[in-house]
Amino acid sequence: MINLDGILVVEGKDDMVALNRVVKANIFVLHGMTGANNKKIDYLKKLSQNTKIYLLTDPDAAGVKIRNKINSKIENVINLYASRKKATRNNNVGIENMSDSDLIEIFKNIRENKEKNDIKDVFSLKDLIDNNLVSSPDSKLRREILGDKLNISYSNAKTLLKKLNAINITKNDFNKALEYVEKYLDVKEKNACIFGKFYPVHKGHVNFIKNASKYCKNLYVFVCSETTRDEKLFMESSLRKKMSIKDRINCVKEELRGYKNIFVYEINEDGIKPYPNGWFDWAKRVNMYLDKYDIKVDYVFTNEIADIKNYKTYLNLEAKSFDLDRLEFNISATKIRNEFDKYIDFVPESVKRFQKG
Template identity: 30%
Template structure:
């Protein structure tokens, strides 16, 4: 799989993992203190070839996305589920731990954010689906983020992401149906 876009990652190990999965150029942020020169490279890459941001599914990774979004809002974003980014001994979370197939899957589902607010899924929808304030809400949000390829987010951020990535009510409903079916299957096994 060869990509036209440049992939923004956090470090050298992430670049190695990307190269195992796809043929693509990368820009490394070297952590969450993204320099002005790195941001300038990202903006230029977006103008010339397009950019996909693929950071670790953790707070520093989200911080990097936010910084890039501020300077270059038209980038696409790809998300790895936490389960695909955790090391074998469960002590490290990062893109460098993902399999080539997990990386290809995340890149295939890269989405561009849209700053035009057209609320399709409401706060009431999130409450009704048990995604906010409930015993299983965190697990449900995590699974929903995986199914919709928008990553994990807390309730407030989930609502924003659903709007930014223009997730339709139909997509939301289908994903939630799968979440509920999986929960039911898990309960039946117990």
């Protein structure tokens, strides 16, 4: 839970409910564009004389209008920004759609406005042109990635320049973000995959997959089954109901609903020596399924550092990893299977419903 010293202004009640899960703050609800009236803004202006005002609106056209209106009437509002991609679910854009981990990221690196006597432009249009943020075929994508990395959201060129000069962003911050943009673009148009038993899928899995989907064109999630192993996992577990491969795939799909670049498939591992052995035969099986599904992948995501070398040796795939220490969700499917009730908070709704049914 993040403690926020000040008033956090949001658009709606659903936003407040979502934010209350991760932030301890005095939350002021506007109730949309109609609620962002002069009376409320004047009230916030009076409060701003003695306390900080944080503003977090939806990353859509209405949110921009509300943000601009409030900023035009209240000085030194601390603007917080959400990624449009992270806030979109089933074509609906809203803060309430974001995962807890994505909401936390918004508050990790809050950038306050410059002091009044320190408002001199550090960035110029030349900085944007020189770094292909304007007048380039992929300028829009570059600005989107840069905005997410700097926690200032996507902007057109004019607004981006205004944000860069109004907020405490240094040239060093800018250059580091540009390095990230180049690395991101290097893999953005490539396909990636993730392998796992997902017995059961948990919030750590879901967070890992969603994060990975930002770094590729298409992400293929392979749910692996092996009859003898899966039966043994269930018999030795505290799970109430056995999960077939179909059940696991359905749960994974439900938790990733709305992510249009994520696709879920099965790989049957019957007859292959159990992990960590059998890599040669397993790789042959994987390639068989890739041909069957007519899928081409360029690299694999994993948080198992011991597997990185084997992916290269047997599948000729580069392995990329992040959150190796599982800092965001320090959980494993083994822990959940062994003590389901103890770790219920790490279990997504789809699995909870299945186990209760």
